[in-house]
Amino acid sequence: MTPPGCDAADAADAADEWQVRPVAGADARKPYRCPGCDQEILPGIPHVVAWPDGDPTERRHWHRVCWEARNRRSARWRRSGRH
Numbered sequence: 001m002t003p004p005g006c007d008a009a010d011a012a013d014a015a016d017e018w019q020v021r022p023v024a025g026a027d028a029r030k031p032y033r034c035p036g037c038d039q040e041i042l043p044g045i046p047h048v049v050a051w052p053d054g055d056p057t058e059r060r061h062w063h064r065v066c067w068e069a070r071n072r073r074s075a076r077w078r079r080s081g082r083h
């Protein structure tokens with residue numbers, strides 16, 4: 001067990017290892033904000049939920065296309081405020 005903190009977050013970020021799970025439309029019962037495009041994921045829309053490996057508190061819901069596009073512009077999806 002690693003306590004939550006900068007070290008664990010940095011390790012997950014540096015490794016760029018993410019847990020990704022599909023969310024079926026039937027399981028999407030409320031809107032989520034997609035960090036990829038900053039638009040809502042409406043209820044009933046199949047999408048994905050992803051979080052840094054070992055840090056499930058950082059779960060984010062993404063449109064599938066946005067998640068896949070993230071790989072091509074990953075620099076945009078770094079934790080802000082870190083140098």
Ligand SMILES: [Zn+2]
Nearest residue numbers: 034037063066
């Ligand atoms: Zn999106």
